[in-house]
Amino acid sequence: MTSPRRELRRRQLLEAARDVFAEKGYVAATVDDVVARCGVARGTFYLYFDDKLDVFGALVSDFFARVAGSIRSIELGADAAPPREQLRANLARVVTLAMDEPGMVKIAFGTAFGVDPALDERLARFYAALSTFMDETLQTGQRLGLVRGGDRRLMLSIAIGGLQQLLRDAVDGHVPSDEHALVDAVMDFLQSGLLAH
Amino acid sequence: MTSPRRELRRRQLLEAARDVFAEKGYVAATVDDVVARCGVARGTFYLYFDDKLDVFGALVSDFFARVAGSIRSIELGADAAPPREQLRANLARVVTLAMDEPGMVKIAFGTAFGVDPALDERLARFYAALSTFMDETLQTGQRLGLVRGGDRRLMLSIAIGGLQQLLRDAVDGHVPSDEHALVDAVMDFLQSGLLAH
Amino acid sequence: MTSPRRELRRRQLLEAARDVFAEKGYVAATVDDVVARCGVARGTFYLYFDDKLDVFGALVSDFFARVAGSIRSIELGADAAPPREQLRANLARVVTLAMDEPGMVKIAFGTAFGVDPALDERLARFYAALSTFMDETLQTGQRLGLVRGGDRRLMLSIAIGGLQQLLRDAVDGHVPSDEHALVDAVMDFLQSGLLAH
Amino acid sequence: MTSPRRELRRRQLLEAARDVFAEKGYVAATVDDVVARCGVARGTFYLYFDDKLDVFGALVSDFFARVAGSIRSIELGADAAPPREQLRANLARVVTLAMDEPGMVKIAFGTAFGVDPALDERLARFYAALSTFMDETLQTGQRLGLVRGGDRRLMLSIAIGGLQQLLRDAVDGHVPSDEHALVDAVMDFLQSGLLAH
DNA sequence: CATGAATGAGTATTCATTCAT
DNA sequence: AATGAATGAATACTCATTCAT
16 A cells, blocks of 8 residues: 555655754745755655645644554553653653754744644644643652652743753753753752852 | 834834744744734834744843843842842842743743754843853852852853743743742752752 | 726727637637737736736626626516517526627637646636525526426526537527527427427 | 447446536536546546547437437327327427436537537537428428418427526426426427517 | 735645656 | 656745835
8 A cells, every 4th residue: 555665755755854854944835845955746745745734733643642652651560760860861862863853853842833723723722632641651650659740731831941951052052062961950850940059 | 213102003013923922832832813903004014023033032132131131130248138038139130030931931041052043042142142141140249158169160051050940831831830939949949959968 | 996097908908808818718828929910018917917817717707797788687577578589588698798798608608627727717606696696596486486387406507508519500600690590599498398299 | 349348337427427517517527527427547537438529429429319210200190199198299209308408408508519519510410410300390381371471490499499498497497397387488489479469 | 104906935735657677 | 557756846934134215
């Protein structure tokens, strides 16, 4: 059904779209840009995707899936690593993934609402899924006394926003993109905040 | 030069633009939407602004100025309030401002990059200014031992990103928008991070 | 509200559209053709009409209204002309109208179903209105003994189809377009059919 | 030359095309629709037909041939049936054919002019052929005193248009499609027109 | 000051047709 | 014979901006 040739072309288009979106943003990017980068004709694009939003969705949903897939549940067994180490390892995987896919970081975290209602809905779904997932994690953490008390929604909003911005800035070269340093910075923030004690 | 009448009309247009941008986003918003909301003709818009980007710039630069203006330097004199209280007071003023101008929060923090190179540059300038301003504050804080050590750019990226997201979520109704609760949440984060001790 | 200038331009566009539709048919006609014939820019068209279908609708509904408006009810008063004369006069007015607007005859009677669902609906509404109107007339005629008995729907289908085709052929030059001859031909058909007695 | 297998496939494609054209109209119908209904690949279509217009032509010319073939010349021999009966029999055969092929009625009588110049020409040729054929019949009828006098082109235009419309309406369900009733309606019209005597 | 008619560049999308496999 | 991937011409529609009145 999906011949290897077809699969290859699809992948080519996805990569081209990713690069174009990352460079010019979703709105400014044209289907023409994408096919030109692929060296195929305009119509070819529509053999693989319904429209511009469809590629965007494919790109973002795949990226979010990989992000989610890189996060492991914190194990509490006697022979498991300390929770804080597991958390750091999760963070490290996410950071690595992000640094490996700078384009996707720009796309997934830099595409604003309000451009296209259909796009909005799509992004909202992704964020909601991510949020729910993280909320459950946090809830468990609180129950186990690993996470301090407080309104989880507020804590999450700040934490996710902070991580997003850090990754975005790293990708844009505004802050150093050394993975270890990034992970440390986040861990420090999560452990101690910003102020001296 | 600027008759009061002219000033009034300009302000009307600015408010209309703010509302339209907040509702539909910069890209989807049309000059037509703006003038329709004002009850003036298409051409009138161009008597007050160079183009669409010009209103956007006026809106955002004014907002950033007000944000910056609401922040007071931390005083260390013997009869000054404790630094932490001053920090909280600053935060409170920013949060109040943001909750008073939900539209501007959406616009300033929710406008996508990549829509228009000129717009990108404009937004980048504002963020750079904000970042520089905060960096100086942080630097002072570190020198005085009020802020823990660490790479300030990383710390700032996380803190600013976290605050932005929190304000955005509050404005969008994703998290409760009680000002006191928001301030507390940020203060807690700055003081203790997320993890239990 | 509708300035005379605006009204003029609208009329120009309507006439251009009518000519283009008549020459190339609804499908083959492009908005470009229409504006080119008017010497205005592409966008101007959309200041006056929602889209291609909108002009078509305006054209056809106006034409049907004029056709309907040219038909007078048959008067039966003592001092009224004989019904057959009144019928002939009605027919003559319709034929005159049609010969004055050959383009509209082509458009109204030569645009097929199946091109565009929205178009279909529009045409169907017009035909339904015409049919209802004629049916009532026929019903009255039967009651008064002026029209022979029989299934009115079938009689109408044949009569309307016959008249339509005659007008179309006259407009296309397939049959002579002398108005008097056309009226006579239809009257003869209505009175005696085709076969000798 | 034409293997039975090839012939079979061709027939499949023709029927699929007929159904698709009847459902969506010539313009809206796509080659894709046709091959999809056949379960063959896009390219296969072009192994049997030059292009879209070619199938249309094959369909319509075949249908017109069958219509023409169902009409017998009026015999005048002493032992022949009365001419009026022969006329009715011809009519009955045409109506039966039409009701057996509702799709073809829609296609042949319901395809718009102006879609494609080549298609226009093709349809015009068919109508011209039908018209010539009928004209000769009518001429004979007039010579024999079976048909009343008058301009044959006008009479034909009305009669053909009336029959076409009746068949179309029957096929579309706008009028009852009982074959006997349809034939009677046409015969009545040909014999007596519409008005009472 | 204000108007609003006019402009025209810019883009997503469809689909008949070809051709290498 | 058959496939189906690829082509690319063709078109409707939007909207920021200008300018004559």
